[in-house]
Amino acid sequence: MPLPRRTLIRSTGALLGTVGAGSLLAACGGSSDSPGAANSPTPQATSGTPRKGGTLRAVFAGAGAEESLDPFGGSSPADFARNSVIYDSLFVLKEGAPEPALATAAEPAADGMSFTLRLRKDVLWHDESAFTADDVAYSFRYMSSPDRAAPSELQMYFDMQKVTVKDAHTLTVRTLQPIGDPATMLASFPAKMVKNKATDFSAKKAIGTGPYRVAAFEAGRETRLTRFDQHWGGASPADELVFSSVSDPQARVNAVRTGQADYAGDIPFSTAKAGVGGSGIAIRTAGAxxxxxxxxxxxxxxxxxxxxxxxxxxxxxxxxxxxxxxxxxxxxxxxxxxxxxxxxxxxxxxxxxxxxxxxxxxxxxxxxxxxxxxxxxxxxxxxxxxxxxxxxxxxxxxxxxxxxxxxxxxxxxxxxxxxxxxxxxxxxxxxxxxxxxxxxxxxxxxxxxxxxxxxxxxxxxxxxxxxxxxxxxxxxxxxxxxxxxxxxxxxxDILSLARTNVAGIEVHDQAKYPYLGKAGLA
Known part of the structure; x- marks a missing residue:
């Protein structure tokens, strides 16, 4: 089943990593040696444990007015990183393997042509209503609708329009070909869950089950999120997350250098090679x-x-x-x-x-x-x-x-x-x-x-x-x-720039769009 062109463009944006290489001319004019010890990035995983409270300010490449709080609408790093803490997925990828999130299991039938999806109980939406199987069935229909600019690629594998709700926390999903590991497929695509019948994703109406809820949103500029203490995974460290959208990589670097931001994603290799200067900041790598x-x-x-x-x-x-x-x-x-x-x-x-x-x-x-x-x-x-x-x-x-x-x-x-x-x-x-x-x-x-x-x-x-x-x-x-x-x-390498007291940043799906749900200031 060939992907529609717009779907491929968007999905490719999700699967590609903007790695920030320097230009060929710049490289040829300088040293071709491997990064020296002075410019070697530190592992993100060794950043420490965040304390409770405070505001974490992060800056990512955005898409201007095209940005959206609809988890199936935006396609920039700012969209992906921001929406990952507003909305939850059924499963997430950690170290290459699916890990339960809103779902606890996806049990395939013997012939692989269907699977039973079991949901976590006692999950609340940001309006404190209960998360149920009806929300999942609606989310599947919503993300795969042909009216969408980029329907979910899950429709290549699952019959997204014909999901059977068995009870409040159980569904049966038919597949279009034998799929023996549906949890991996559900973890690999942007399958964020939205509330049943949701169509309005404005700042006042965008509701998820994630660790943060929307306080203010201005596309292409800034988003302010506040902690949702009733999150099923436990309350996050930071009181508030502030996401800024900045397309120019050097401007993202400067935001951290000048103290306007604590963390910047996607740092150019040429910048890392030259060194970022300043005290209290470091280049980080997501690891091999x-x-x-x-x-x-x-x-x-x-x-x-x-x-x-x-x-x-x-x-x-x-x-x-x-x-x-x-x-x-x-x-x-x-x-x-x-x-x-x-x-x-x-x-x-x-x-x-x-x-x-x-x-x-x-x-x-x-x-x-x-x-x-x-x-x-x-x-x-x-x-x-x-x-x-x-x-x-x-x-x-x-x-x-x-x-x-x-x-x-x-x-x-x-x-x-x-x-x-x-x-x-x-x-x-x-x-x-x-x-x-x-x-x-x-x-x-x-x-x-x-x-x-x-x-x-x-x-x-x-x-x-x-x-x-x-x-x-x-x-x-x-x-x-x-x-x-x-x-x-x-x-x-996937490089970022952070103040040395930034801790708890994790890789769930892709390192380019890190998960900040457990991040904060040490």
């Missing part, structure tokens, strides 16, 4: 398990990459060290051509070593010497275009007639254009494997038309036990590592 995979996805349905020999040649041509040092400025590590390092069941296959002679031999053996290759890119994330330039140069070295096709962000995911090119620059946070490969399979330009791979993917999606899932995912990734179409060259 939360890095963003940077890649080129080869169109295996179009020559010359329909030939596995040429796909392997492209992977052998990649100068991974050069890309990591030049594009990521050393803030990261080499990739092994597989997406989602840090996720459950990820294969730690060794990356191919660069071998131009073998790559040239494979290209000639496939009869692809001089074949035209168009590599499509847009500066959707900083570093896309710079990495594409280097990729094109490296493909030329092995005998391919490669050229870059740089377009605007608005044009980037046009389905017809994607089908006509040979490579698309792409990236992803460490999403669960079924989400990542399901998303790639939804677009013909991104999928791998390999029967063994498709069979393993189907097995992995339907498996109801950990052992079966592990075996199927190992098989699928073995194929991808051997003759796949994803060239994951680098793993980029």
């Amino acid at each position: 398990a939360n890095r963003t995979s940077f890649a080129f996805v080869l169109n295996a349905n179009r020559a010359p990459f329909d030939d596995p020999k040429v796909r392997r040649a492209a992977r052998l041509a990649i100068g991974r060290t050069q890309l990591v040092e030049t594009v990521l400025l050393g803030y990261g590590a080499q990739g092994n051509d597989l997406f989602c390092k840090g996720a459950r069941y990820f294969s730690e296959a060794r990356p191919l070593k660069r071998d131009l002679d073998e790559a040239r031999r494979l290209v000639k053996e496939a009869g692809a010497d001089g074949a035209k290759v168009v590599a499509r890119s847009a500066e959707y994330e900083t570093g896309y275009n710079d990495s594409t330039k280097l990729f094109v140069q490296q493909l030329r070295e092995i005998g391919l007639d490669a050229q870059e096709q740089v377009v605007s962000i608005a044009e980037f995911f046009d389905p017809k254009a994607l089908a006509e090119v040979n490579s698309v620059t792409f990236s992803s946070s460490p999403l669960p494997l079924p989400v990542m490969y399901g998303r790639l399979a939804a677009y013909p330009s991104f999928t791998l038309p390999d029967k063994e791979f498709q069979g393993a993917l189907k097995e992995a999606m339907a498996a109801t036990t950990d052992e079966k899932r592990r075996t199927a995912w190992a098989k699928a990734q073995d194929v991808m590592a051997d003759r796949g179409n994803t060239v994951v060259w680098g793993l980029a």
Whole structure:
């Protein structure tokens, strides 16, 4: 089921990590060494324990007037981070695995064609009314409505319009294909719960079950949230959260430097490399398990990459060290051509070593010497275009007639254009494997038309036990590592800037949009 273009754009915004790479020219003009000890970020997880009380001020990239308190309406980092503490999900991702939130269990039927969803009891909405199964059924219908600009991708897997409410805390959900681990799917997409019949998400009407409720909201500027003491997970540390929306990364850095904010998400690598200066502030990293995979996805349905020999040649041509040092400025590590390092069941296959002679031999053996290759890119994330330039140069070295096709962000995911090119620059946070490969399979330009791979993917999606899932995912990734179409060259750090007394920031779904429900000042 191909995704509608607007759905792909929005979902890609959710799965991509804005990693803040410096420009290629700036990188080439300076040192290409790995970050020195003086500029090495500190782990977010070691930030300490927050005290009770006070106001935590956070600044994220926003979307101006496009921002929304509708959890299925906004698509900027500010929207995602803010709405994650207003609304709760049924499950959340922690360290790559689903963890119960509003739901306590999602029990699949033996054939995987339905599951029973069991809800947490004694959960209250911000107006202190009870959260029930009717709210979940409505939320499913609301998020998947065809009237939405970007309907939920869960509708690719679940029959969202035909949910059976069994009692106040139990529902049955039918699936459209065998799904053995529905909790992972529910945790992986923006499936925030909204109140039954809710249509108004203005500041006075936006009601969630999250640890904070809305006090004031001005799209593109500032949101003030106050603690909801009746939250099912316990009262949060800070009395108040203040979110500011600032698109310019340097302005976000300056907000922390000058004391206007305590925390800023998405810090450019070039800023980290230069050092932020000032006392009482530090660059932080979400850690190796939360890095963003940077890649080129080869169109295996179009020559010359329909030939596995040429796909392997492209992977052998990649100068991974050069890309990591030049594009990521050393803030990261080499990739092994597989997406989602840090996720459950990820294969730690060794990356191919660069071998131009073998790559040239494979290209000639496939009869692809001089074949035209168009590599499509847009500066959707900083570093896309710079990495594409280097990729094109490296493909030329092995005998391919490669050229870059740089377009605007608005044009980037046009389905017809994607089908006509040979490579698309792409990236992803460490999403669960079924989400990542399901998303790639939804677009013909991104999928791998390999029967063994498709069979393993189907097995992995339907498996109801950990052992079966592990075996199927190992098989699928073995194929991808051997003759796949994803060239994951680098793993980029997710950097932030914080005052040293900021504590309790967690990664639930994605590190780029940290969870501040347990955060505060130490």
